[in-house]
Amino acid sequence: MSTTKNVKPAQNGKILARILALAKPYKWVFILAATLSVVLAPVAILRPFLVQLTVDKHILNNDYDGLLLMIAILFGILFLEGLLAYIFSYSTSWLGQSIIRDTRVKVFRHINSLRLSYFDRTPIGTNMTRTISDLETINTVFSEGIITIIADILTLIFVLGIMFYTSWSLTLVCLSIFPLLLIASYWFKEAVKKSYERVRNLVATLNAFLQERISGMRLVQIFNAEEQEKQKFEKISRDYTRANLDSIFPYAVFFPLVEIFSAASLGLMVWYGASGVLDGDVTLGVLVAFPLYLGQLFRPIRMLADKFNSLQMGLVAANRVFELLDSREQISNEGKIIPTQLKGDVVFKNVFFSYQQDKKAEEIEDWILQNINFRLPEGQTLAIVGSTGAGKSTIINILSRFYEIHKGEISIGSENLKSFELYALRRRIAVVLQDVFLFSGTVFENISLNDPNISKEQVIAAAQLIGAHDYIIRLPEGYDYQVRERGATLSMGQRQLISFVRALVFNPDILVLDEATSAIDPETEAIIQHAIEKLINRRTSIIIAHRLSTIQHAHQVMVLEKGQIAEIGSPTELMQLENGHYRQLVEASQQEAV
Numbered sequence: 121m122s123t124t125k126n127v128k129p130a131q132n133g134k135i136l137a138r139i140l141a142l143a144k145p146y147k148w149v150f151i152l153a154a155t156l157s158v159v160l161a162p163v164a165i166l167r168p169f170l171v172q173l174t175v176d177k178h179i180l181n182n183d184y185d186g187l188l189l190m191i192a193i194l195f196g197i198l199f200l201e202g203l204l205a206y207i208f209s210y211s212t213s214w215l216g217q218s219i220i221r222d223t224r225v226k227v228f229r230h231i232n233s234l235r236l237s238y239f240d241r242t243p244i245g246t247n248m249t250r251t252i253s254d255l256e257t258i259n260t261v262f263s264e265g266i267i268t269i270i271a272d273i274l275t276l277i278f279v280l281g282i283m284f285y286t287s288w289s290l291t292l293v294c295l296s297i298f299p300l301l302l303i304a305s306y307w308f309k310e311a312v313k314k315s316y317e318r319v320r321n322l323v324a325t326l327n328a329f330l331q332e333r334i335s336g337m338r339l340v341q342i343f344n345a346e347e348q349e350k351q352k353f354e355k356i357s358r359d360y361t362r363a364n365l366d367s368i369f370p371y372a373v374f375f376p377l378v379e380i381f382s383a384a385s386l387g388l389m390v391w392y393g394a395s396g397v398l399d400g401d402v403t404l405g406v407l408v409a410f411p412l413y414l415g416q417l418f419r420p421i422r423m424l425a426d427k428f429n430s431l432q433m434g435l436v437a438a439n440r441v442f443e444l445l446d447s448r449e450q451i452s453n454e455g456k457i458i459p460t461q462l463k464g465d466v467v468f469k470n471v472f473f474s475y476q477q478d479k480k481a482e483e484i485e486d487w488i489l490q491n492i493n494f495r496l497p498e499g500q501t502l503a504i505v506g507s508t509g510a511g512k513s514t515i516i517n518i519l520s521r522f523y524e525i526h527k528g529e530i531s532i533g534s535e536n537l538k539s540f541e542l543y544a545l546r547r548r549i550a551v552v553l554q555d556v557f558l559f560s561g562t563v564f565e566n567i568s569l570n571d572p573n574i575s576k577e578q579v580i581a582a583a584q585l586i587g588a589h590d591y592i593i594r595l596p597e598g599y600d601y602q603v604r605e606r607g608a609t610l611s612m613g614q615r616q617l618i619s620f621v622r623a624l625v626f627n628p629d630i631l632v633l634d635e636a637t638s639a640i641d642p643e644t645e646a647i648i649q650h651a652i653e654k655l656i657n658r659r660t661s662i663i664i665a666h667r668l669s670t671i672q673h674a675h676q677v678m679v680l681e682k683g684q685i686a687e688i689g690s691p692t693e694l695m696q697l698e699n700g701h702y703r704q705l706v707e708a709s710q711q712e713a714v
Contacts, residue, residue, distance in 0.1 A: 165278050168410075170197065235450060249327050265431040265434055290393055296388065382414065462548045516634060532630075588621050
């Protein structure tokens with residue numbers, strides 16, 4: 121579960137500076153918005169001041185022509201203020217959304233670069249919350265936060281200045297209610313902050329729960345767990361609803377209080393102002409203008425506490441996003457070699473590995489792989505067999521550098537694996553997994569992965585090579601058939617065939633099959649087996665086998681047992697070992713076939 125953490129006051133300045141730095145590509149829009157925030161404040165107080173002049177100089181003196189002129193000026197000021205307010209509001213919102221768009225792309229690119237161990241321990245819903253909800257919250261820093269807060273504060277300063285200039289005594293009377301307003305504003309700010317934190321935490325919980333349950337809906341229905349999961353969701357949903365309802369309470373109390381304080385201040389103004397008019401200390405124009413000043417005074421005060429909360433929560437959300445962006449959980453990519461072809465033997469020398477990637481070798485007690493040594497000559501095939509959890513799939517994970525080894529060395533040819541540029545290395549290695557993942561999109565897009573260098577002709581040629589072409593063209597729209605999320609509308613065999621074509625079309629130098637035929641029917645397996653026989657004659661291949669029939673042409677067989685090599689050699693050599701692991705597996709397989 122992702123939780124919202126309080127940001128220490130000392131951090132606020134650094135985080136705010138970092139948020140503002142995101143606006144650098146749009147500095148002219150930011151300058152425009154900041155300038156308008158300064159301009160709008162004096163423009164806002166012009167209308168009450170002009171009303172005061174109109175009453176005192178023209179209405180009371182029966183100056184009809186002057187009255188018409190002042191009305192025209194008032195309409196002009198009103199139009200100008202409305203236009204500037206529109207530009208200000210639009211520019212701040214545009215600025216926020218543009219920054220969010222850029223940052224969202226940056227976050228997604230960063231997530232793509234993280235090593236797999238990060239995803240092993242981080243719920244998908246957490247990253248969804250940070251990439252979508254938290255980023256939207258950062259938008260409030262611009263649309264409702266710092267710039268609008270500056271505009272409101274400037275408005276308060278100008279309004280108070282003109283009020284004191286007009287009548288300091290009447291202003292003091294009106295402000296006598298302010299201590300109560302400040303107390304209410306502080307309570308409101310703290311109450312909203314607490315409720316917001318609870319809502320944010322529950323949003324992250326809700327996202328994580330929904331992502332897991334919807335992704336695992338097949339399992340939920342297989343085991344008739346709908347009712348249990350519904351009850352869990354109802355509880356989370358109730359908590360989320362209660363948190364939102366609780367967040368309404370401060371607003372329901374604070375805004376009516378502000379209206380009461382505003383009415384009380386207006387009442388004091390009328391009481392003192394009326395007596396001032398009678399005594400000649402206050403003009404009638406001032407008495408007419410002051411309610412307008414009070415409206416402009418209380419309106420930003422009413423919103424400032426909420427905007428400060430929006431700013432604070434924007435900082436909290438930004439801190440969460442920056443923590444993700446600052447994470448250095450990428451596989452180091454300092455290699456300089458960009459091979460057009462991977463040549464040479466694949467060599468594992470004294471390799472030790474653990475999924476505890478943050479620990480040093482001397483701190484690890486439970487190794488997944490221990491002292492792995494083997495050489496796979498170029499162009500030959502290595503089959504890896506062993507029980508579940510023996511470390512078979514881990515071999516291919518570290519060969520593709522999805523994880524870093526703790527001790528030992530892996531090399532291809534004469535070059536250490538780390539000498540290769542990471543993405544260039546992975547480009548030359550194709551992996552076909554047992555658990556096939558397909559994206560929403562066409563069959564062609566799932567095979568090419570939208571690589572512009574792969575044409576439809578290449579995809580068709582690869583499909584024909586393994587005999588998948590006939591299966592694909594039988595689909596309603598052939599290669600343009602729309603695959604639903606995770607390939608839900610395709611059979612396991614069809615999904616596996618598509619993933620196999622996907623691997624082949626990239627023309628890899630090293631081919632890895634991770635139990636790629638274990639979930640396929642015998643007829644489809646025969647098609648793939650035919651393709652495998654052609655491919656492994658030209659490529660260095662590693663086959664993690666569940667069915668021994670898929671490794672009958674392997675040059676070497678390696679038997680893993682609890683992360684260590686129990687046996688390694690040619691199939692013929694291993695069959696000669698009395699009570700050998702491989703021999704027992706073959707004999708057990710033959711008995712099952714009888």
